[in-house]
Amino acid sequence: MTWIAIGTVSDIPSRGARCVVTPQGKIAVFRTADDQVFAIDDRCPHKGGPLSQGIVHGAAVTCPLHNWVISLETGKALGADEGSVRTIPVKVEGEMLFIALKALASKAA
């Protein structure tokens, strides 16, 4: 696992998100009203909507396309809908934010 610095908590608007493009796809990093930070794939499990453009409420985001509600903590769709997105570990050190990416597979023996 590799930690990648992605800026500071204050770079993310409160109840908003920022996208980080990584070798493992586009990741949406959210900040809740109480300043918790969560990272999930920026891809709705329904039809791939951009979750980073959704509305954050509590620790969940509503997809801007068809209003599925996705838990930022578990990546699972809430309510009657079924599906989930990958969640990515986040850590905060001082003001700096890091997300964890799995080290790229290496074939070197």
Ligand code: FES
């Ligand atoms: S693509 Fe997100 S609810 Fe349909």
